[in-house]
Amino acid sequence: MAGGGGTRAAHRAFLLCNYALLGAASACIFLTLSLRLAPSPCGLLLVFLHALTAVFAVAGCSGSFTDAGAGAGRAHAAHTAGAVLTAIFQGAAALLAFTRTADFLAELRSYVREEDGEVILKLVGALGAAIFVLEWAALALAFALRLDDGDDEEEEAGGGYAKSWASGYHV
Numbered sequence: 001m002a003g004g005g006g007t008r009a010a011h012r013a014f015l016l017c018n019y020a021l022l023g024a025a026s027a028c029i030f031l032t033l034s035l036r037l038a039p040s041p042c043g044l045l046l047v048f049l050h051a052l053t054a055v056f057a058v059a060g061c062s063g064s065f066t067d068a069g070a071g072a073g074r075a076h077a078a079h080t081a082g083a084v085l086t087a088i089f090q091g092a093a094a095l096l097a098f099t100r101t102a103d104f105l106a107e108l109r110s111y112v113r114e115e116d117g118e119v120i121l122k123l124v125g126a127l128g129a130a131i132f133v134l135e136w137a138a139l140a141l142a143f144a145l146r147l148d149d150g151d152d153e154e155e156e157a158g159g160g161y162a163k164s165w166a167s168g169y170h171v
Helices: 001-035 041-061 072-099 101-108 113-146
Strands: none
Touching: 001 041, 001 072, 041 072, 041 101, 041 113, 072 101, 072 113, 101 113
16 A cells, blocks of 8 residues: 555545444344344354454454554454454354254254244344455455554665565564
């Protein structure tokens, strides 16, 4: 991303992704609760996964994970690791909801009619797939924003610019 305009557009896209994540995770929570899963441990874990996704989206909206301030490296690493794990679990839950709907619904021990439960679970699966894509888009944008932050560019001998990766990314 070169220049301030590109950074501003990336930041807006990052915020849009996080707001969409927050909305999709909230919708998943309410749809999952409409399945009446309270006595089921798997159902509670599914609600917890959606709640965790919403928490990471709210944390991403705060902007503290894209700023390169003091101590932000650990917070950024923790947010990135958590977001990657929730994205993976959201994708797995979406895949289960689409491919093994009846078995997944039986494991959740829902009290709603089976036909209604299948429709609700497929809606949750579709939102989970959207969350999976949005989470990876937000992670890519956060990476680009962190990489572009600081403007530590040094002109090379050939006239090009090299980015100093050492400031924000340690392996």
